[in-house]
Amino acid sequence: MPEPPQCSHITASGHPDYPPFSWRNGEEIVGTSADLIRDAADRLGIPITIKYSGHWKRVITRLQKNELDLVVALYKDDLRGQKLAYGPAIVTDPVGLFVSGSSPSMGSDWSILAGKRGAIVHGEVFGAALDKNIQTLPRLRRADDISALLRLVELARVDFIIHGEYPVLAALHKQHSQTTLRKVATIGKEPSYFAMAPASPCKYLIEPLAAEIEKIKADAPLQQKIHADFERWTGMPSTSLGSP
Numbered sequence: 161m162p163e164p165p166q167c168s169h170i171t172a173s174g175h176p177d178y179p180p181f182s183w184r185n186g187e188e189i190v191g192t193s194a195d196l197i198r199d200a201a202d203r204l205g206i207p208i209t210i211k212y213s214g215h216w217k218r219v220i221t222r223l224q225k226n227e228l229d230l231v232v233a234l235y236k237d238d239l240r241g242q243k244l245a246y247g248p249a250i251v252t253d254p255v256g257l258f259v260s261g262s263s264p265s266m267g268s269d270w271s272i273l274a275g276k277r278g279a280i281v282h283g284e285v286f287g288a289a290l291d292k293n294i295q296t297l298p299r300l301r302r303a304d305d306i307s308a309l310l311r312l313v314e315l316a317r318v319d320f321i322i323h324g325e326y327p328v329l330a331a332l333h334k335q336h337s338q339t340t341l342r343k344v345a346t347i348g349k350e351p352s353y354f355a356m357a358p359a360s361p362c363k364y365l366i367e368p369l370a371a372e373i374e375k376i377k378a379d380a381p382l383q384q385k386i387h388a389d390f391e392r393w394t395g396m397p398s399t400s401l402g403s404p
Contacts (some may be wrong), residue, residue, distance in 0.1 A: 168208070174217075179327055181326070195385070215304070224357070237283050247370045256324070260341065276320055
C-alpha cells in the first residue's frame with residue numbers, strides 16, 4: 161500500500177475582516193482563531209503560513225478547490241459540511257440583530273423582519289438554524305464587507321443588519337463611525353470551527369491540531385485572549401462601546 165501523504169507545510173488563510181477572531185494584517189491573517197491554529201501547529205512542529213487570500217467568498221472557494229489547506233475560523237452549514245473537513249469548534253461567536261440608533265423600536269420576530277429591509281455580508285453563513293431563518297427574508301441584500309454593511313445603515317438603505325457582534329463593535333470603534341447602532345437581540349451563539357480542504361495532505365492533522373488547541377485554551381482563559389485581540393485590532397482602549 162502507498163504511504164499516506166505527509167504534511168510538510170500548512171498553507172492557511174482566514175476571513176480578512178472578522179475581528180477579533182480573524183483579520184488582515186498586511187499579507188497575514190491574525191486574530192484569536194488564527195493565533196490558536198498557528199500556536200497549535202508550532203507545538204506539533206509543522207510549519208504554517210496563514211496568509212491573506214482575498215475577500216471571504218474567495219477564501220472559501222480556494223479552500224474547496226484545495227488551493228489552501230486550512231481556514232482558521234468559519235461557521236458550519238450543510239453545504240460546507242459536505243465539501244470540507246471540519247475540526248471541532250474552537251470559539252463561540254454571538255450573532256446580533258442591529259438597527260440604527262434612531263430607528264423606532266423593532267422586535268426580533270422573524271415574521272416582523274420579513275417585512276423589513278435587511279442586510280448581511282456576502283458569503284457569510286451563521287449555522288444551519290439561523291441560516292434557515294435568514295433565507296425566509298425576502299428583502300435581504302448583501303454587502304461586500306462590514307464597512308459596506310455599516311454604510312447601508314448610515315444611509316438608511318436597510319432597516320437592520322445581521323452580523324457577528326464582536327466584529328460590529330470592533331469596526332464601529334476602530335473607524336470612529338458616525339453610524340449609531342442599537343442591538344435588538346442576540347439571535348444566535350454560533351460555534352466557529354477550523355476546516356481543511358478535502359484533498360489536503362495535511363488533513364490527518366485535524367485531531368492533533370484540535371488536541372493542541374484545547375491544551376492552549378486550558379493554559380489561559382480564552383476570553384482574555386479575545387479581549388486582548390479586540391484591543392489589538394482597535395489599537396486603543398475601548399470606550400463607550402465596550403469590548404468582549
